[in-house]
Amino acid sequence: MSTEDWEIRMSNSRGVPYFFNNASKVSSWDPPVGFTDEQISQLPGNHLLGPDPARSAAQTQVRASHLLVKHRDSRRPASWKDSNIIRTKEEAIEILQGYEAEINAAGDSFADKFAELATRESDCSSHEKGGDLGRFGRGQMQKPFEDAAFALEVGTMSGIVTTDSGVHLILRTG
Known part of the structure; x- marks a missing residue:
């Protein structure tokens, strides 16, 4: 795959690097499909990836x-x-524990149940996307949320995480 049209740029809104194709105007948080670490290290802007230029943004x-x-x-x-939300933190935790039980009871389709409940019940605007927040790096989310998300294995769900925004269940998807 040719690297000549690709470069690495810095996102103004997220403060993290992304990949941009000048010919097609396509951008992606993930490295272009089929690129090796060596090819990525040769792209213009590779210094934006940090001290190890072969490291991918993903x-x-x-x-x-x-x-x-x-x-x-x-x-x-x-x-x-x-x-005007008036429930107590304790009540919010009880509600979330109920959702957690529903998700865990869904077995192999727990990710579908998570998205269904997030769409219907989450107090975040991400409910429109089944709770999907997309990709994010360190320093972009509240610390307890970030720590929990980075600690999870892909395809696993956290316990209840408390932030200034409220109480969360987090599903690591990538």
């Missing part, structure tokens, strides 16, 4: 979905479902 990022339940002490106690 190795410094994760992809995750989440199911958020806000409570009255959340930093913004409102959502697309409810403009």
